[in-house]
Amino acid sequence: MKAMLLKKTAEIGSRPLSFDEIEIPRPGYGEVLIKVKACGVCRSNLQVIEGERGTPPKLPLVPGHEVVGVVSELGAGVSSLAVGDRVGAQPQFSVDNTCEYCISGRENLCINSKRLGWSIDGGYAEYMIGYANHLHKIPGNISDIDAAPLFCPGATAYGAVKNAEPFPGKKIAVFGIGGVGHLAIEFAKIAGARVTAVSRNALHTELAERVGADRTIISSEEDPADAISEDGGVDSSIVFAPSDEAVSQAIRSTKKGGIVVIGVDCNIKDFRFMNGQVIKSTVVGTRNDINRVLELASQGLVKVFAKEYKLKDANEALQLLKNNKVEGRIVLTT
Template sequence: MRAMLFQEVGKPLRPVRVPVPEPGPGEVLLKVHACGICRTDLHIVDGELTEPALPLIPGHQIVGSVAKLGDGVERFREGTRVGVPWLGATCGACRYCRSGRENLCDHARFTGYQRNGGFAEFTVADARFCFPIPGGYPDLQAAPLLCAGLIGYRSLVMAGEGERLGIYGFGAAAHIVTQVARFRGWRVYAFTRPDDQAGQAFAREMGAVWAGASHERPPEELDAAIIFAPAGELVPAALRAVGKGGVVVCGGIHMSDIPPIPYDILWGERSIRSVANLTRRDGEEFLALAPKVPVRTEVTAYPLSAANEALDDLRSGRMRGAGVLVIDEG
C-alpha cells in the first residue's frame, strides 16, 4: 500500500510502499478514504511531542470502511464506514479508566503517534475505539469531526455555561465549535493573529458576532474563552478578557510556555483548565449532536502525496477550515 512515513524530526514525510497490515484480535483493518490534517500532526513531525513510535505513519482523523475483522470483533461488519480518533487504546484498568477518565490513562496509545495512522491506504485500529460515522457526512466532511470536532466539543463542555464565549485561534476546531456554541446559545467572539483579516472574515462567516486581533479586548466581558492557538502568551490575554468566575480553557495538546500571570487577573474566581485527549463518551455525544446543529465542515482537500504541502499550509496559517487528505475516492 501507499503511505507517507515519518522517520526523523525536521525531515519531510517520505512516500513509501509498505505491506498492508493485518488486524490482530479485537482490531479491524480499514480501507482509508480520508484523513484529516491536525495541528497535533505538526507537533509530532516538528518534534514538540517527543514520544512517537518511529518509523510512523501519522494521521488520526481517519474515515474508512472495514476491510477485515480481527478475531473477536462483533461490533462492525465488513464494509461499515467508521471513524478513528486520536485516542487509539487504553489499559481499562488504571484509576483513570475505572473512574470514567480514560482520556487521562497513563498507558493510552494514540493514533498516528504510537499506533500507525491514516496517512496511508490502509490502517489497523482497535475496534472498541472506532465510531460509526453519522449519515449525511461525506468522507472529507466527516474527517475533521474526529479530532477538531471532538476536542472542540470537549473544550466547550469544559467552558461550562454562559452567554459570551471567546475563541483564540480560528482554525479547524474553532470553526466547528463556533457552530456548536451558537446552537447552544453562546455569542462567539473570535481572536486571530493581528494581520489575519481572512481568518476574521471566516470567523464572522461561521457565526461569530465579533472578530479581532488576539491582543484586543472584546466589546463585552466574556464568560469563558477557549484557546486553540499553541501560544502561551494568550493565556494572560484571555484571563483579562473574561469576567469574574470566568474560565479559560487551553484546548491544545502542546503550547509554548505561559508567561508570568499577575494575580489580579486570576483573582475573582477565574480559572484555567486544560483539555487532554478525549473519551469515547465524548465521541458518542458529539457525533450524535453534529447532525442536529447541523455542523458544516469547511475542508481543503489534498491528495495523499501532498501531505507535506498540507502540513506546510497548516504551519503557515494558509489553510482555511480543516485540511483533509484524500486517500481513496471510492
C-alpha cells in the first residue's frame, strides 16, 4: 500500500514524510483492517513529526489520528463490526479500561493509552489497523471528509465547550479559530451561548462569522482583552491559539469567578488569584463525547469546514498549517 512515512523527526520544511510503498498491516486480536477514506491533518501531527511532542514517536511512523474508512478485514474476537462498516478512529487507539482515569469516566487521560499516529501507525496511508472497541460507526448522512475531523477537533471542541459550562445567554470567547476553534464556536452556539471569536487573522474571523459567532475580534489590530472588558468581560474563555499571549488575553477577558479552558501547551501569565477564576485544560474526548458529536453532526447541527488534499501532498498541507494558512481543517484522501 501507499503511505506517507516518517523515518526521522524533522522540521516540516525539510519534507520529512516520504510517499512510500509499505506492506498492508494485518489485524490482531480485537483489531480490524480499515481501508482509509479520509484523514484529518492535526497540529499535533505536526508536533509529532517535528519531534516537539515530549515522548518521541515510534519510527518509522505513519502519522494521522482522525480517520474515516471502511472495515475490510476482521481480526480474531471482533463481533461488534462487520466487513463493509464505515467507521471512524480517534487519537486514542485504545485505553487500558482499568486505570484510575478509565474507571472514573476520564478515559481521555488514560495512563496506558496507545496513540494512533504516534505509538501506533495511523491514517496517512491506504490502510490502517483500528481497535474495534475504539471505532465508531458513522451515520450515513455525514461525508467521509466532514466526518474525519469530528474524531479529534470535533471531540476536543465539544469537551472544551462542556468544560466552559455553557448555558443560554452565557458569554463565551473562543481564542484561535482553526480546525478546533471553529467547531468550538458551533458547539457553544448549540448550547445557546453568545460567542466572541478572536483570531490574529481576518481569514479566520471570516470563518468564525460563517459558523455563527456573534462578534469577532482581530487580535493583531486591537487588544481583545481591552475590547471584551469594555463590554463587561466574558463568563468563560476557550483557548486553542498556540500562544502564551492568547492565553493571557483570555484570562484578562474573563470575568471574576469565570472559567478559562485551555487546549494548548502554554506558560500562564497574568493570572490573578484574587479574581477567583478557574483554569481547566481540555484534551481529546471520551468515546461518549464522540458519540454525542456524531449525533449532533447527523442532525445537521455541526458544519465542518474541511478542505481536501491528496495524501501524497501531506508535507505541503502540514507546512500550510504551520504557517497558519489553513481555513478550517485539511483532510487527506488517497
